[in-house]
Amino acid sequence: MNYFEIIGFLAAILTTVSFFPQVIKIYRTRETKSISLTMYIVLTFGILLWLIYGLHLESMPMILANALTLFFLFYILLMKIKYK
Amino acid sequence: MNYFEIIGFLAAILTTVSFFPQVIKIYRTRETKSISLTMYIVLTFGILLWLIYGLHLESMPMILANALTLFFLFYILLMKIKYK
Numbered sequence: 216m217n218y219f220e221i222i223g224f225l226a227a228i229l230t231t232v233s234f235f236p237q238v239i240k241i242y243r244t245r246e247t248k249s250i251s252l253t254m255y256i257v258l259t260f261g262i263l264l265w266l267i268y269g270l271h272l273e274s275m276p277m278i279l280a281n282a283l284t285l286f287f288l289f290y291i292l293l294m295k296i297k298y299k
Numbered sequence: 300m301n302y303f304e305i306i307g308f309l310a311a312i313l314t315t316v317s318f319f320p321q322v323i324k325i326y327r328t329r330e331t332k333s334i335s336l337t338m339y340i341v342l343t344f345g346i347l348l349w350l351i352y353g354l355h356l357e358s359m360p361m362i363l364a365n366a367l368t369l370f371f372l373f374y375i376l377l378m379k380i381k382y383k
Contacts, residue, residue: 219355222348229345236337249333253320261313264306271303 227280234287247295255292262288311364318371331379339376346372 216224241247262284269277300308325331346368353361
């Protein structure tokens with residue numbers, strides 16, 4: 216694995232785990248007022264398409280990263296709908 | 300461009316533009332309370348690394364999508380720091 220491949224992997228890890236603090240914050244506060252519902256609807260569809268694209272490419276990092284991101288996004292989206 | 304390449308492009312467009320409704324919402328409400336600062340710090344670093352990786356691959360879609368996303372994320376991050 217060369218220097219730039221490490222950067223790519225690190226990018227995938229960071230963009231995936233970044234949503235976890237938001238999940239924790241919502242879980243703790245039960246509050247989602249300033250979060251944009253439209254953002255999470257569009258982002259969820261986008262990540263779903265990245266997952267389909269990753270499945271097509273048979274890229275395990277893409278599949279894992281996007282599946283985990285999707286899991287976090289579903290939680291945020293459901294809580295946004297629940298708490299308004 | 301085949302069927303799966305269109306899915307990839309659509310994925311890039313959706314994940315990029317998804318942040319725009321959040322930018323608009325913050326601009327209108329001047330409110331960021333339920334947004335996670337940690338999420339946007341980690342996500343910004345992640346997208347910065349995707350941009351570096353895209354520059355290395357000389358992938359114009361990756362460069363454009365990540366540069367625009369970074370622009371939206373900087374705004375959200377700055378407003379989160381400003382309004383708490």
